[in-house]
Amino acid sequence: MKRVALLLLCCLPAAAQERRSGFADMARETQALQADDAMNPAMLWVQEGEALWSAPAGPAGQSCASCHGDAGTSMRGVAARYPAWDMASQTPIDLAGRIAQCRAERQGAPPLAREAPVLLALSAHVGLQSRGEPIAPLTDPRLASAVTEGASLWRERRGQLDLSCAQCHDDNAGRRLAGSTIPQAHPTGYPLYRLEWQSIGSLQRRLRGCMTGVRAEPFAYGAPEYIAIELFLMGRAAGMLMETPAVRP
Amino acid sequence: MARVLINIPRTIAAGETITVRTLIQHLMESGHRPNGDGSVVPRDILRRFTASFEGAPVFTAELSPAIAANPFLSFTMTVTESGTLTLRWEGDNGFDQTETRRISVT
Amino acid sequence: MTTPRRLLLAAPALFLLPRIVHATPEAMALALREFTGGAAVRTGRVALDVSPLVENGNTVPISVIVDSPMTEEDHVRAIAIFTERNPQPHVITAQFGPRAGRALLATHIRLATSQTLHAVAALSDGTFWSDSAQVVVTLAACLEG
Numbered sequence: 219m220k221r222v223a224l225l226l227l228c229c230l231p232a233a234a235q236e237r238r239s240g241f242a243d244m245a246r247e248t249q250a251l252q253a254d255d256a257m258n259p260a261m262l263w264v265q266e267g268e269a270l271w272s273a274p275a276g277p278a279g280q281s282c283a284s285c286h287g288d289a290g291t292s293m294r295g296v297a298a299r300y301p302a303w304d305m306a307s308q309t310p311i312d313l314a315g316r317i318a319q320c321r322a323e324r325q326g327a328p329p330l331a332r333e334a335p336v337l338l339a340l341s342a343h344v345g346l347q348s349r350g351e352p353i354a355p356l357t358d359p360r361l362a363s364a365v366t367e368g369a370s371l372w373r374e375r376r377g378q379l380d381l382s383c384a385q386c387h388d389d390n391a392g393r394r395l396a397g398s399t400i401p402q403a404h405p406t407g408y409p410l411y412r413l414e415w416q417s418i419g420s421l422q423r424r425l426r427g428c429m430t431g432v433r434a435e436p437f438a439y440g441a442p443e444y445i446a447i448e449l450f451l452m453g454r455a456a457g458m459l460m461e462t463p464a465v466r467p
Numbered sequence: 468m469a470r471v472l473i474n475i476p477r478t479i480a481a482g483e484t485i486t487v488r489t490l491i492q493h494l495m496e497s498g499h500r501p502n503g504d505g506s507v508v509p510r511d512i513l514r515r516f517t518a519s520f521e522g523a524p525v526f527t528a529e530l531s532p533a534i535a536a537n538p539f540l541s542f543t544m545t546v547t548e549s550g551t552l553t554l555r556w557e558g559d560n561g562f563d564q565t566e567t568r569r570i571s572v573t
Numbered sequence: 574m575t576t577p578r579r580l581l582l583a584a585p586a587l588f589l590l591p592r593i594v595h596a597t598p599e600a601m602a603l604a605l606r607e608f609t610g611g612a613a614v615r616t617g618r619v620a621l622d623v624s625p626l627v628e629n630g631n632t633v634p635i636s637v638i639v640d641s642p643m644t645e646e647d648h649v650r651a652i653a654i655f656t657e658r659n660p661q662p663h664v665i666t667a668q669f670g671p672r673a674g675r676a677l678l679a680t681h682i683r684l685a686t687s688q689t690l691h692a693v694a695a696l697s698d699g700t701f702w703s704d705s706a707q708v709v710v711t712l713a714a715c716l717e718g
Contacts, residue, residue: 246624261472262537520672524670525669526673545672
């Protein structure tokens with residue numbers, strides 16, 4: 219009887235499990251890398267982002283700090299609330315998209331490509347200002363349809379392996395795939411330093427990795443599908459604490 | 468210039484042995500990784516790290532490609548008086564970067 | 574069932590696979606001899622600290638500490654780390670000046686596969702001491718590419 223109860227417990231979907239950050243599933247040594255800023259390689263990008271924040275760019279010689287002042291004050295909690303609604307394009311926009319937009323349209327500087335080191339560095343610096351803050355997705359009604367789209371993309375089977383995100387990260391989270399624990403996939407620490415990448419990367423890079431993993435054609439960088447999935451995931455992780463810049467294996 | 472993080476205790480008593488921790492942004496391309504076309508990506512690594520205090524060597528390290536990307540190196544140093552700590556990283560393709568930090572004993 | 578004919582057809586493909594070069598325990602012994610000059614290496618005094626189970630071989634925290642007073646008369650001159658099954662056996666050699674205070678080395682290394690690591694210390698009296706550790710490197714389930 220006891221064994222049956224235990225088995226049932228193991229088979230419960232993640233939705234019924236307690237939510238846990240991927241941090242909890244990592245080896246103690248990898249956790250130590252994230253927990254100590256002197257050892258976390260992502261802090262190299264944060265440091266670069268901090269310098270870029272007050273470096274003038276574009277013809278008017280404006281820096282991020284010219285408008286936003288000290289990031290420690292003005293950017294506190296901002297990353298925990300993205301993606302947001304973009305008035306100009308009338309679409310949802312993620313934090314990296316907003317930084318790139320600010321850079322191109324307000325500063326008039328050359329546009330920043332997705333995953334460009336400068337964009338990752340600025341995203342990491344802004345993200346760090348929300349470390350320890352609970353994820354607090356916006357309840358803007360204009361975002362609602364994208365959240366719904368994200369939820370259906372999450373459950374949509376794709377690729378030659380015919381697997382949905384939910385099949386691994388909801389239904390089988392906590393179980394093992396080869397040597398690794400399948401995480402619940404909460405976007406608490408992006409951009410993050412992944413040991414596999416030997417670099418920092420965005421949530422979109424991670425989602426693309428999962429898509430190629432199931433042998434599906436990933437959406438292009440910056441595609442609205444990624445923003446929709448991010449919106450859904452941030453809602454799913456609401457209240458969990460931000461860890462940016464995290465470390466993952 | 469590669470980004471560098473140097474962690475030194477904030478307050479140091481004379482005679483104290485402190486731990487210095489360093490991170491530097493570098494790919495540490497091993498020279499063993501195959502390219503898409505079957506050739507090998509040429510090696511580009513940091514080969515040598517030197518820490519000296521007031522000109523006297525404290526800790527030096529010869530690095531091989533087995534050192535992880537964005538190398539982390541940590542060492543200890545007994546501080547008897549205030550002075551300048553000089554850290555130098557040298558590597559392939561002429562890489563040569565020096566950082567200095569003022570160490571003050573209380 | 575695999576027929577001999579099929580095996581024969583598959584054989585040339587094996588030569589097209591990228592060659593993965595591993596050092597051998599013999600190559601490691603050679604690298605070690607370069608460090609010790611052929612002197613005997615005894616077990617002890619050295620503590621090599623590394624996780625026995627590593628979830629990604631790209632960044633493996635490792636530290637070596639040698640029990641030594643680090644005085645002018647009695648100190649550790651150098652510590653070196655070697656691996657048996659990386660492409661090259663040598664990982665790092667650290668040398669300590671009189672101000673080092675402790676014979677400590679901490680870094681992050683790469684491990685190509687599960688293997689045994691060796692840390693060897695060269696002492697001021699000309700003796701060599703070592704510690705070793707077996708590490709299992711688990712492979713990531715989902716690799717990109």
